[in-house]
Amino acid sequence: MNTHKMQTVENTGDGITAKEEGLSRKDVDYTEYRQLWALATSRKLLTKFPLHLDIELTNACNLRCKMCWQNSFLTYPKGVMDFELFKKVIDEGVPKGLRAIKLQSRGESMMYPNIVEAIEYAKTMGVLDIQLTTNSTYLTEQMCGRMIKSGLDMLIFSLDVGHKESFEQIYPLKSYETIIENIMNFLNIKKAGGHLHPYTRLQVLRFNGQIHPFVQKQIKRLEPYVNKVVENNLFQLVDDGPLDLEKFDLLPCSYLWQRMVINYDGKVTMCCRDYNCEHVMGDINTDSIEEVWNGDKYLNYRTLHESLARQNIRACANCEMYAKPKLQQL
Ligand SMILES: C[S@@+](CC[C@H](N)C(=O)[O-])C[C@H]1O[C@@H](n2cnc3c(N)ncnc32)[C@H](O)[C@@H]1O
Ligand code: SF4
Numbered sequence: 001m002n003t004h005k006m007q008t009v010e011n012t013g014d015g016i017t018a019k020e021e022g023l024s025r026k027d028v029d030y031t032e033y034r035q036l037w038a039l040a041t042s043r044k045l046l047t048k049f050p051l052h053l054d055i056e057l058t059n060a061c062n063l064r065c066k067m068c069w070q071n072s073f074l075t076y077p078k079g080v081m082d083f084e085l086f087k088k089v090i091d092e093g094v095p096k097g098l099r100a101i102k103l104q105s106r107g108e109s110m111m112y113p114n115i116v117e118a119i120e121y122a123k124t125m126g127v128l129d130i131q132l133t134t135n136s137t138y139l140t141e142q143m144c145g146r147m148i149k150s151g152l153d154m155l156i157f158s159l160d161v162g163h164k165e166s167f168e169q170i171y172p173l174k175s176y177e178t179i180i181e182n183i184m185n186f187l188n189i190k191k192a193g194g195h196l197h198p199y200t201r202l203q204v205l206r207f208n209g210q211i212h213p214f215v216q217k218q219i220k221r222l223e224p225y226v227n228k229v230v231e232n233n234l235f236q237l238v239d240d241g242p243l244d245l246e247k248f249d250l251l252p253c254s255y256l257w258q259r260m261v262i263n264y265d266g267k268v269t270m271c272c273r274d275y276n277c278e279h280v281m282g283d284i285n286t287d288s289i290e291e292v293w294n295g296d297k298y299l300n301y302r303t304l305h306e307s308l309a310r311q312n313i314r315a316c317a318n319c320e321m322y323a324k325p326k327l328q329q330l
Contacts, residue, residue: 040257123150212247
């Protein structure tokens with residue numbers, strides 16, 4: 001597919017008229033957003049503005065989980081996003097078609113002092129889908145109530161043996177059981193208040209295809225209370241080295257059509273896996289998000305992906321997403 005000739009649309013939310021009886025404007029916008037998302041995922045459509053942004057409120061974290069860049073290769077300076085910069089992202093995005101945000105990339109966003117205000121601001125301004133992934137260590141009772149009322153659409157609890165080991169090493173006087181209690185507490189408060197949102201997800205990791213017995217036990221405990229349990233495969237980090245091209249075909253990655261990452265300092269990257277920002281696509285302190293998304297660098301990277309040459313981009317060379325194992329030679 002040729003990116004230059006690809007259909008582009010302005011995702012202004014007017015594609016679907018509210019003829020569907022009984023549907024609110026918000027329902028219609030959400031339906032349209034999911035339709036655009038499906039087209040972007042299959043790379044049939046490049047919207048003029050990304051449908052989704054990962055907005056990194058901070059790249060700092062209180063844990064050092066063994067599988068994570070925080071424990072190994074992350075050398076990028078630590079910092080937090082200026083709240084005015086956050087508002088600037090939302091203010092530019094929503095009128096141009098931004099529909100969804102995930103409020104983290106490399107760190108633990110519940111350490112951000114204005115986390116609740118950030119969610120409230122984005123919701124008030126019209127972001128349809130606001131997600132947050134957390135290690136749950138900052139989910140105090142007071143925070144549970146504030147998060148439930150904030151307008152957050154999805155809260156993802158990460159739970160892994162790496163989180164447990166790191167937590168118990170860093171907080172030797174506490175047990176990881178207190179974190180499970182934080183999650184249970186959140187779910188109880190939400191239920192007691194009759195709240196449907198945020199939708200909750202328990203996210204766990206498979207190491208070599210296996211779920212650790214500790215994690216299996218926690219799934220059994222929490223599964224009845226969360227909306228969904230998602231198992232993800234452990235991925236390699238960029239500094240672990242590239243994938244073996246004898247074994248894998250690297251297919252184009254949909255991320256470059258769906259979303260981008262605004263790091264805490266305004267630097268734009270394609271994906272959270274580029275944790276040291278080796279491929280900076282632009283800087284929103286000086287450029288608009290729209291300019292970066294439609295700029296030469298993105299165009300060039302999309303072309304590399306579509307011409308099956310993404311191994312030339314270091315951060316994409318070892319990524320298992322959209323990598324297809326080659327058929328074994330007979
Ligand atoms: C980088 S963390 C940031 C958010 C938050 N600190 C947390 O742990 O949920 C986001 C997600 O990445 C996952 N993760 C970390 N290292 C990973 C790896 N090597 N492969 C796959 N997922 C990983 C974590 O388990 C977590 O669910
Ligand atoms: S809590 Fe999240 S960001 Fe922090 S070290 Fe663990 S996986 Fe990485």
